[in-house]
Amino acid sequence: MDYNQPTKNFQKEVAEQCIRYLSIDGVIFGFHQNQLNVLLLRWKGTNEWCLPGGFIRKTESVDEAAERVMQERTGLNELFLQQFHVFGAVVRYDQDAVWRKINLNVDADSWSERTISIGYYALVEHSKVVPTPDFLTEECRWWPLDEVPGLLFDHNHIIEVATRALRRQLNDQPISHLLPESFTIPELQRLHETILGHPLDARNFYKKMMASGTLERLTERRAGTPHKAPYLYRFTRSESQA
Template identity: 55%
Template sequence: MEYKKELQRLIEDFKTNYLPSVSVDLVIFGFHDGQLKVLLLRWKGTEEWCLPGGRIRNDENLDDSAYRSLRERTGLREIFLQQFYTFGDVLRYKHIDQHETLRKLGLPEEAVHEFANRDVSVGYYALVEFENVVPTPDFFTDECRWWDINQVPTLLFDHNDMISLALKTLRRQLSYQPIGYSLLPDKFTMPDLQQLYETILGQSLDRRNFQKRMLGYGILERLEERKFGGAHKAPYLYRFDKEKYEKVLAEESLFVG
């Protein structure tokens, strides 16, 4: 059976080229239709969904490994990606026993034993531009697609918790630094940006105060162009000034300078 053979090869590959006991999980946020979306994967032959993730190569930096996984699932590079928490509870497999889970996922018995070691998982979250993503399943999954953040089903492992914490971190981050660069298309209107904020925060904001604050960051460039086609007054288009944007981000960043 082709699948089994491929699986065997994969297990071997993992054993020799990747770090045991550690993995990376990604909460990939996108924004579309006024809704915040998360990218999820469906396990082969089941109705079980989970977050995309990956393992760390022996010779690979942790961050690079997260970027690599992100690239493999979305086709995107150079986007906003940030570590938010490391999950290490023994019972990260809440709903059912882990061996059960793995069997349920259709892994043959010998593979179950290989994968059933408990992992510590480093959580990253990413903000990506919805339109540019080409959702791509991996070997273990046969579907990769966006889910509305409010309609995420019960996921495998502790992945629902991960999404909650990622969102919480994202919301906090929103309050002290700008966000939106990699979530919106190149040119966007102020109402677009506001809708993004409102969606992430789950509350509505005052239009005038919002605009004041955003312009106050000094990271937006107003274009001459306007966006016609809406049923009403044509709003101005804006673009991020990438240089200033990065500067503002860097000032408040947690990363080791």
């Protein structure tokens, strides 16, 4: 299949409508079956994967560009986004090698030799996402964080930096966005353990969460468990809307 014309149109649009040397790279986190997942794209005609991203239009702010990029890939209108790093090394990756892998015929006159990327991560409820590729890619799907393949550009490094930022900011971020509306305390604990990468003491975790004032217990219990049905909880309105 010939992708040359769409690629030429894309490069023309970037040259005319976007800030060529400034882009967004997005790490979209979802939590499913006790795994922290990230959303990745596969380039057309290849088995090469990358993060969602895009250039910033001349008529939009950086935050607006990040929101647009994430919305187009997830189908979600309301997203929690956090800017976490600027990637501006002089040489971030081998451009020629990347272009060869994805069969991208780059017009040097419409493409910047150097691009600075602003990294954002998004926290989303896994079940609500509709993974959607763009016109340069043909597959968009979730990958478990510990199974992410070698990615194009410097995107493995970007995921590592985003994960470290999420861990550092865990207590200050509304991780309610990663969970369904109601959940059990063990389910919430497993989410914390997955993000942090180590186990937590169940009794201390329960005391800490209840003392935080961010949870309220519901009258319903989780049915179908092998032991006594645990109570369901939800985040308070102020926490879930943060």
